Ligand code: HEC
């Protein structure tokens with residue numbers, strides 16, 4: 001049975017040529033959950049079901065309702081100001097040193113914004129400052145993954161949280177020194193400011209670039 005499923009994947013993707021690369025890679029990621037519909041033989045309905053099951057980006061306002069202490073400490077980090085760096089006249093010396101034009105507005109440059117905003121090019125993610133001003137900067141979902149399914153589930157569950165809910169049902173991620181979420185997505189040489197000898201020190205960055213890590217459910221600021 002597994003073989004049949006795998007051999008059907010290319011057909012499945014051909015049927016949906018209008019999809020973006022990001023959508024296709026998200027679908028691949030969530031493929032496992034579509035297996036049963038595909039086995040039932042209706043590819044189009046499997047595709048629809050799968051799209052409905054795929055998490056989308058919802059923005060930090062939808063996280064902070066439950067995670068205010070994380071939000072308050074994230075605001076003090078450079079991650080919460082990452083978008084400003086793309087504006088003209090900001091960090092002029094550093095930009096000049098790596099051959100960028102310090103007077104250019106990079107806030108619309110696709111080659112920059114995919115690392116300085118949240119979910120660029122993906123469902124629910126950053127489009128432009130005019131259309132999605134709430135998706136600027138490196139927010140929770142850049143590190144933990146798109147949160148629509150997880151947040152909806154959490155709002156319903158009331159009090160019975162498990163790590164499995166977060167990872168499997170919600171489809172979220174926990175960056176670690178081993179899974180390379182940080183270096184694969186952003187802290188790599190596609191950034192004009194990162195050169196070949198660069199070493200990403202996970203524990204140091206976790207301490208300075210994320211949020212406080214001493215908050216447990218019991219400290220959550222409301223009657224959840
Ligand atoms: C309805 C409330 C609610 C919403 C909305 C919510 N969370 Fe949570 N989240 C929780 C609770 C409760 C926990 C469990 C905390 C604990 O046990 O310490 C949790 C845990 C987490 C964890 C830790 C997972 C683990 O297994 O250690 C992360 C990361 C997280 N949330 C991120 C987010 C992000 C990102 C968003 C926005 C997309 C979000 N949360 C929205 C309530 C919520």
Ligand code: HEC
Pocket residue numbers: 085086090091094095100106109111112113114115116185186187188189190191192193194
């Ligand atoms: C692959 C992801 C990625 C891309 C693409 C990217 N950046 Fe960044 N940028 C980063 C990261 C990560 C840092 C922080 C580097 C560090 O602290 O190690 C950063 C830092 C910066 C800084 C601060 C540098 C300093 O030393 O003060 C500026 C300014 C900046 N980026 C502008 C840009 C511009 C303009 C572009 C497009 C031409 C761009 N970035 C493209 C990831 C990226």
Ligand code: HEC
Pocket residue numbers: 060063064067070071074079138139140141142143144174175176206209210211212213214215
């Ligand atoms: C720059 C990346 C980054 C951003 C942005 C970020 N986190 Fe995290 N988060 C992490 C890392 C790294 C861990 C810890 C992983 C570990 O210790 O294994 C973590 C852990 C957590 C945990 C588990 C408990 C803890 O405190 O360690 C929760 C809850 C959480 N994050 C929620 C959030 C919320 C809510 C936001 C947005 C306000 C957010 N995170 C933004 C990287 C990030």
